[in-house]
Amino acid sequence: MPDVGDSVTATLTVTPADNTTSATLAVTAPDGTVSNPAAGTADGGTTWTASLTYTAAGLWRLSWTVTGTGASRQHEVVAVAPAPPTMADVRSYATTTQLADYLHAAPPVDAVQLLERATRLLDSDFLKAAVYDVDDDGMPTDTDVKAAFAEAVCSQVEFWGEVGVETDVSGPLQGVAIGSVNLQFGAGDNRSSPDYYAPGISRALANVPADKLRWVAFTGGNGW
Numbered sequence: 001m002p003d004v005g006d007s008v009t010a011t012l013t014v015t016p017a018d019n020t021t022s023a024t025l026a027v028t029a030p031d032g033t034v035s036n037p038a039a040g041t042a043d044g045g046t047t048w049t050a051s052l053t054y055t056a057a058g059l060w061r062l063s064w065t066v067t068g069t070g071a072s073r074q075h076e077v078v079a080v081a082p083a084p085p086t087m088a089d090v091r092s093y094a095t096t097t098q099l100a101d102y103l104h105a106a107p108p109v110d111a112v113q114l115l116e117r118a119t120r121l122l123d124s125d126f127l128k129a130a131v132y133d134v135d136d137d138g139m140p141t142d143t144d145v146k147a148a149f150a151e152a153v154c155s156q157v158e159f160w161g162e163v164g165v166e167t168d169v170s171g172p173l174q175g176v177a178i179g180s181v182n183l184q185f186g187a188g189d190n191r192s193s194p195d196y197y198a199p200g201i202s203r204a205l206a207n208v209p210a211d212k213l214r215w216v217a218f219t220g221g222n223g224w
Contacts, residue, residue, distance in 0.1 A: 003081050004057050010037075012048045012064045012074065020068035021045030030058025030080075045069070057082035090116035093140075093149035102154035103161075114160060118153035126152075126201060132213045148208045155200030 002008060014021055025039045025048075039050040045068075054060060062076045087095055092115040099107045099115060108114065133141045140146045205213065 001079055001081050002054055004054055004083050006080075007051065007053045010050045010052060010062050010076075012039075012066075014046055014048065014066055014070040014072075016070050017045035018069045019044060021066065021070050022068050023048040023064055023066045025050045025052075026063045026065070027052055028061040028063070030056050030060065039064075054078075054080045056080070085112050085116070087112060087115075090119075091137075091139075092116050092119045093122065093146070093153045094119075094151075098150050099154050099157060102151065103158060108157075108161065111157070114157045114165070115153055117165075118156035118160075119149075121156060121197075122149065122152055122201065125197070126205065129215050130205075130213060131216055142212045144208050144212050148204045148213070151204040152198075152201045155198040155204060159198030159200070 010025060010027075012023055012025075014023065021041075022045070023039055023041070025037055027035045027037060029035070035052075037050040037052045039048050041048050048064070057080050060078045060080055062078060064072075064074045066072045066074075090112060092112070094102075094115055096107050096111045096115070099111055132145050135141050140149055
């Protein structure tokens with residue numbers, strides 16, 4: 001799979017072909033922009049090539065139109081990956097160094113993406129009712145809180161390493177107790193075990209002093 005910024009040579013083989021064969025290439029970028037890189041042949045019309053550069057992540061469509069002998073239309077869809085993110089590109093409560101220290105092992109190559117995902121999970125499923133000091137970017141400022149959040153997301157990444165990164169098939173969080181606070185999302189027939197979440201998350205949050213991380217009553221659409 002090519003990455004953003006890769007320059008490639010698109011190739012088309014036409015059979016049969018002769019000196020009446022002609023081929024053009026239309027390249028449709030993910031945003032719908034169409035370009036027509038110059039196509040040429042060096043063997044009398046059998047093999048056609050064109051150079052292009054993938055400038056954005058997403059799906060690119062390469063459409064060849066052949067006229068003359070071998071007339072046809074051929075399409076190819078190419079999936080282009082974004083450049084791998086760095087820690088500066090994502091919102092995360094832990095760095096890859098902290099993850100490596102937590103695991104006592106080298107982090108996975110997709111650690112940045114996993115830490116970002118674990119941070120989103122912590123925000124959406126655990127911290128809705130939490131009150132703590134933050135900076136202008138919404139990140140915790142207290143040392144104990146920062147350490148707990150880092151431990152929590154590292155625990156979740158470790159958990160995914162054992163069970164695989166799954167989608168939210170287990171439903172909303174159910175029955176997690178943090179100190180005197182009992183968090184239970186959902187009700188009735190939609191209840192299921194919270195096996196999507198690392199057990200270490202609640203343990204990490206429970207260790208923060210109450211004057212630095214407190215929990216407020218909340219009534220919302222998820223049934224807390």
